[in-house]
Each structure stands twice: as C-alpha cells, then as structure tokens.
Amino acid sequence: MKEILVFAGSTSRNSINKKLVSFTASLVEYGSITLLDLNDFDMPLYSIDREKQNGIPEPAHQFKAEIKKAQGIIMSLAEHNGSYTAAFKNVYDWVSRIQGNMWEDKPILLMSTAPGGRGGKSVLQAAKSRLPFQGGKVVATFSLPNFKENFSQEQGIINDEILAELKEKVSLFQDSL
Numbered sequence: 001m002k003e004i005l006v007f008a009g010s011t012s013r014n015s016i017n018k019k020l021v022s023f024t025a026s027l028v029e030y031g032s033i034t035l036l037d038l039n040d041f042d043m044p045l046y047s048i049d050r051e052k053q054n055g056i057p058e059p060a061h062q063f064k065a066e067i068k069k070a071q072g073i074i075m076s077l078a079e080h081n082g083s084y085t086a087a088f089k090n091v092y093d094w095v096s097r098i099q100g101n102m103w104e105d106k107p108i109l110l111m112s113t114a115p116g117g118r119g120g121k122s123v124l125q126a127a128k129s130r131l132p133f134q135g136g137k138v139v140a141t142f143s144l145p146n147f148k149e150n151f152s153q154e155q156g157i158i159n160d161e162i163l164a165e166l167k168e169k170v171s172l173f174q175d176s177l
C-alpha cells in the first residue's frame with residue numbers, strides 16, 4: 001500500500017486549507033493516508049544561533065521521518081501576505097536543515113485555497129518554484145478560489161468544473177506514485 005502524507009500549511013483550528021486537503025485525500029482511490037497537523041510540530045522560531053546551541057528540535061526529525069515514510073505528498077498551503085504562513089515556513093526551515101534534499105524526490109500534489117478570488121496563487125507559485133530545489137517533484141498544482149462559495153462542509157467542492165479539475169490532478173498524482 002502506498003503511503004501518502006497529507007497536511008495543510010496552517011495552524012488554524014478552522015483551516016480552510018485543512019478542509020480542502022482532507023477532502024482531496026478522500027478522493028484518493030488507493031493508498032494509505034497520514035494526515036498531519038502542523039500544530040503537532042511546534043518549534044522555536046528558526047535561527048542559526050538556536051540551531052548551533054540546541055541542535056535541530058525533535059519535531060523537525062519527526063516531520064522528516066513522515067516525509068521519508070511516504071511515497072507521495074499532498075499539501076495545501078495557506079497564504080499570509082502573499083507567501084507561506086510563519087508556521088509552515090518554520091517547519092520548512094528546520095526540516096531543510098536536516099538534509100538538503102528535504103522532499104526526497106517524492107511526487108507532490110501542491111495546493112492552496114483562500115477566501116479571495118486568487119485562491120492563494122502567490123504562495124502556490126512560491127512553493128512551486130522553491131520545492132524542486134529541495135527534491136520536491138511537483139506533479140500537479142491546484143488552487144481553489146473563493147473557498148466559501150466553492151466548498152461546503154458536507155459535500156466538499158460544489159462547483160462541478162472545479163471538482164473535475166481537482167479529480168484530474170489527483171489522478172495525475174496517483175499515477176506518479
């Protein structure tokens with residue numbers, strides 16, 4: 001069974017990216033899903049001085065172990081001020097210090113959503129350009145605009161056209177595993 005690591009780049013209790021990524025995981029037809037919550041990877045704010053003094057915190061090693069275990073990764077990033085949330089960036093920074101090839105050449109379905117019409121496209125673009133430098137094989141990207149209008153708690157994505165696009169991206173991702 002293929003292991004798929006799933007998480008949202010947000011620590012919000014009601015994270016819309018967590019809702020989207022959980023819904024996306026439910027569309028995966030085969031594979032075993034591990035859904036992580038970034039709140040479980042709370043670490044001091046990265047600094048080179050902290051690293052020199054205390055080494056890399058255990059949660060960063062745990063996150064890395066989850067990447068290692070997985071055959072593929074689905075992530076949906078929240079956008080703060082046009083980029084990563086501080087929480088995701090902090091995990092990213094710490095874990096990237098363990099090994100340069102942070103994402104271990106694993107296929108990634110890279111996603112974002114936001115309440116607005118751009119659907120987090122800026123953070124999506126930032127990650128799409130950056131992840132490949134650290135072994136992230138981004139096989140498909142997907143952004144959901146206007147989350148409230150396009151997503152319902154009960155049904156997930158309610159716009160047929162957008163849902164069809166997501167299913168296509170999930171299928172591309174699955175084929176790459």
Ligand SMILES: Cc1cc2nc3c(=O)[nH]c(=O)nc-3n(C[C@H](O)[C@H](O)[C@H](O)COP(=O)(O)O)c2cc1C
Nearest residue numbers: 010012015016017018078079080081082114115116
């Ligand atoms: C500090 C801050 C900055 C934000 N910046 C952006 C932004 O640049 N672009 C955007 O589309 N939404 C922005 N938002 C709105 C977020 O997209 C919204 O809070 C969304 O729910 C975050 O995703 P999450 O619910 O998964 O955490 C910002 C929100 C906060 C709190």
